[in-house]
Amino acid sequence: xxxxxxxxxxxxxxxxxxxxxxxxxxxxxxxxxxxxxxxxxxxxxxxxxxxxxxxxxxxxxxxxxxxxxxxxxxxxxxxxxxxxxxxxxxxxxxxxxxxxxxxxxxxxxxxxxxxxxxxxxxxxxxxxxxxxxxxxxxxxxxxxxxxxxxxxxxxxxxxxxxxxxxxxxxxxxxxxxxxxxxxxxxxxxxxxxxxxxxxxxxxxxxxxxxxxxxxxxxxxxxxxxxxxxxxxxxxxxxxxxxxxxxxxxxxxxxxxxxxxxxxxxxxxxxxxxxxxxxxxxxxxxxxxxxxxxxxxxxxxxxxxxxxxxxxxxxxxxxxxxxxxxxxxxxxxxxxxxxxxx
Amino acid sequence: xxxxxxxxxxxxxxxxxxxxxxxxxxxxxxxxxxxxxxxxxxxxxxxxxxxxxxxxxxxxxxxxxxxxxxxxxxxxxxxxxxxxxxxxxxxxxxxxxxxxxxxxxxxxxxxxxxxxxxxxxxxxxxxxxxxxxxxxxxxxxxxxxxxxxxxxxxxxxxxxxxxxxxxxxxxxxxxxxxxxxxxxxxxxxxxxxxxxxxxxxxxxxxxxxxxxxxxxxxxxxxxxxxxxxxxxxxxxxxxxxxxxxxxxxxxxxxxxxxxxxxxxxxxxxxxxxxxxxxxxxxxxxxxxxxxxx
Numbered sequence: 352x353x354x355x356x357x358x359x360x361x362x363x364x365x366x367x368x369x370x371x372x373x374x375x376x377x378x379x380x381x382x383x384x385x386x387x388x389x390x391x392x393x394x395x396x397x398x399x400x401x402x403x404x405x406x407x408x409x410x411x412x413x414x415x416x417x418x419x420x421x422x423x424x425x426x427x428x429x430x431x432x433x434x435x436x437x438x439x440x441x442x443x444x445x446x447x448x449x450x451x452x453x454x455x456x457x458x459x460x461x462x463x464x465x466x467x468x469x470x471x472x473x474x475x476x477x478x479x480x481x482x483x484x485x486x487x488x489x490x491x492x493x494x495x496x497x498x499x500x501x502x503x504x505x506x507x508x509x510x511x512x513x514x515x516x517x518x519x520x521x522x523x524x525x526x527x528x529x530x531x532x533x534x535x536x537x538x539x540x541x542x543x544x545x546x547x548x549x550x551x552x553x554x555x556x557x558x559x560x561x562x563x564x565x566x567x568x569x570x571x572x573x574x575x576x577x578x579x580x581x582x583x584x585x586x587x588x589x590x591x592x593x594x595x596x597x598x599x600x601x602x603x604x605x606x607x608x609x610x611x612x613x614x615x616x617x618x619x620x621x622x623x624x625x626x627x628x629x630x631x632x633x634x635x636x637x638x639x640x641x642x643x644x645x646x647x648x649x650x651x652x653x654x655x656x657x658x659x660x661x662x663x664x665x666x667x668x669x670x671x672x673x674x675x676x677x678x679x680x681x682x683x684x685x686x687x688x689x690x691x692x
Numbered sequence: 693x694x695x696x697x698x699x700x701x702x703x704x705x706x707x708x709x710x711x712x713x714x715x716x717x718x719x720x721x722x723x724x725x726x727x728x729x730x731x732x733x734x735x736x737x738x739x740x741x742x743x744x745x746x747x748x749x750x751x752x753x754x755x756x757x758x759x760x761x762x763x764x765x766x767x768x769x770x771x772x773x774x775x776x777x778x779x780x781x782x783x784x785x786x787x788x789x790x791x792x793x794x795x796x797x798x799x800x801x802x803x804x805x806x807x808x809x810x811x812x813x814x815x816x817x818x819x820x821x822x823x824x825x826x827x828x829x830x831x832x833x834x835x836x837x838x839x840x841x842x843x844x845x846x847x848x849x850x851x852x853x854x855x856x857x858x859x860x861x862x863x864x865x866x867x868x869x870x871x872x873x874x875x876x877x878x879x880x881x882x883x884x885x886x887x888x889x890x891x892x893x894x895x896x897x898x899x900x901x902x903x904x905x906x907x908x909x910x911x912x913x914x915x916x917x918x919x920x921x922x923x924x925x926x927x928x929x930x931x932x933x934x935x936x937x938x939x940x941x942x943x944x945x946x947x948x949x950x951x952x953x954x955x956x957x958x959x960x961x962x963x964x965x966x967x968x969x970x971x972x973x974x975x976x977x978x979x980x981x982x983x984x985x
Contacts, residue, residue: 402809415796422837491717499971506967507735514956671826
């Protein structure tokens with residue numbers, strides 16, 4: 352007995368594509384055509400005309416991006432290859448600005464300060480908020496009160512925070528020195544912001560004070576999303592609170608931790624406001640950062656006879672950019688590798 | 693025979709109440725109290741110092757005595773130090789920036805989320821990469837650009853720069869929210885004959901209203917506290933926004949602590965008020981960036 356295959360639907364007459372004429376489209380504005388995409392719900396229409404409407408929507412965004420970010424970036428790279436006092440002609444000098452950085456002692460100090468500041472603040476501004484958030488996450492009362500109190504400094508701008516703490520650090524009259532003198536530690540009542548050894552730690556304390564609340568809040572929100580049953584399971588297995596923190600909390604907030612680390616690294620690299628307001632880079636460049644050095648080279652030419660070194664300053668800006676890009680890409684690689692496990 | 697067999701070592705601990713949780717709990721409270729005190733104390737000190745006479749600010753007493761209370765610091769802050777003008781300029785700049793950023797970012801986020809035009813991914817990634825560009829790297833060319841457009845030392849110029857630097861992050865945020873909205877509502881509207889703009893305005897935008905509010909709060913915080921760009925692009929005393937104004941006051945009135953502290957309190961007051969009023973939205977605004985970014 353033989354089997355015969357009847358013609359199936361594939362051999363039936365194909366239906367015309369559902370693309371009515373333009374006039375018909377005016378009346379029925381919508382067809383579920385072949386380009387229906389399920390990726391993000393339906394896309395705007397099935398025809399190229401509706402798809403290209405996307406360009407209208409993103410036009411302001413792209414225009415702003417092109418005029419105020421892309422073009423200045425390119426121009427920055429070009430200016431960094433010149434020597435230019437800010438007016439008149441500029442002379443092309445190739446990579447001379449970048450080579451000059453290596454022999455510039457102020458640049459070396461600024462670079463060292465920036466790297467130290469960035470590294471220290473990233474570590475303490477990630478670890479301490481993580482710990483605080485864990486404490487807040489424990490079943491304690493008045494957690495909301497503590498959260499508001501810890502978060503309040505984060506509302507201050509860096510200028511306000513810097514000015515505030517500059518008053519606190521004021522030698523003799525600031526409350527820090529007055530407090531130390533009152534409890535008998537007169538020897539410790541230093542001039543915190545005028546002492547090259549203490550100025551950077553003093554500024555780091557201010558940065559920690561100001562930013563702690565923000566990161567604590569982020570970690571707290573992330574920890575709230577952690578499933579309680581994980582903690583219960585760990586407790587059943589005999590884990591102490593500390594062990595629960597290490598083996599449940601920390602891994603579960605890993606993504607947020609890498610975001611916090613990245614934010615801290617970026618902010619540490621471009622630190623400007625706090626230093627500018629509190630010390631202006633002094634004493635004798637002991638608290639100079641790359642950004643404050645750039646600013647003083649380009650806009651701070653109050654030194655008698657000093658010509659703004661725009662090309663050199665822009666080159667420093669490029670260095671900051673390179674650092675930021677390297678840091679972010681490196682951070683992405685590290686967290687991608689860790690997630691692969 | 694015993695149903696449960698215990699070793700002698702276990703018996704020793706059988707009647708002991710767990711002492712560690714109580715100690716642990718107390719130490720948690722202690723740590724949090726100390727940290728909270730450290731966070732609040734400087735703010736408290738600034739407020740107290742702003743309310744005393746200039747010569748008593750250097751005194752040994754932390755809380756002013758009765759005859760040292762005065763609001764003269766605030767009066768001087770407004771009459772001599774120009775704090776009022778700074779606040780007004782900041783309000784103008786912040787308000788306009790919020791409007792512009794919301795306009796551009798809601799449009800852009802919707803465009804990136806809902807239209808599959810060619811090069812969409814490339815353009816989006818390009819824009820995303822600008823998030824890691826530090827402002828210092830483009831500060832000088834921006835200055836030159838504003839100079840060419842004659843927008844230096846002007847509030848509109850600053851608003852333009854603030855908008856341009858805030859839009860990438862805002863677009864990322866809005867795109868995320870738009871992607872989460874269901875597409876069926878838009879399809880239903882289209883079947884009913886709505887054009888793309890009507891779909892956008894009548895259907896999609898109201899859906900992401902909480903995101904728009906969140907973005908507005910976040911933008912307020914950023915624009916109000918921004919210093920470097922304002923300091924660089926504004927020079928006339930009457931154009932300064934509040935942060936450069938505070939910096940100028942610090943330099944000019946460095947010995948008049950009540951005035952200084954009054955200015956600091958005035959500068960931080962709007963943000964604190966906003967926080968007190970819409971606390972949940974505020975927190976959502978801040979954490980939205982990190983958690984969804």
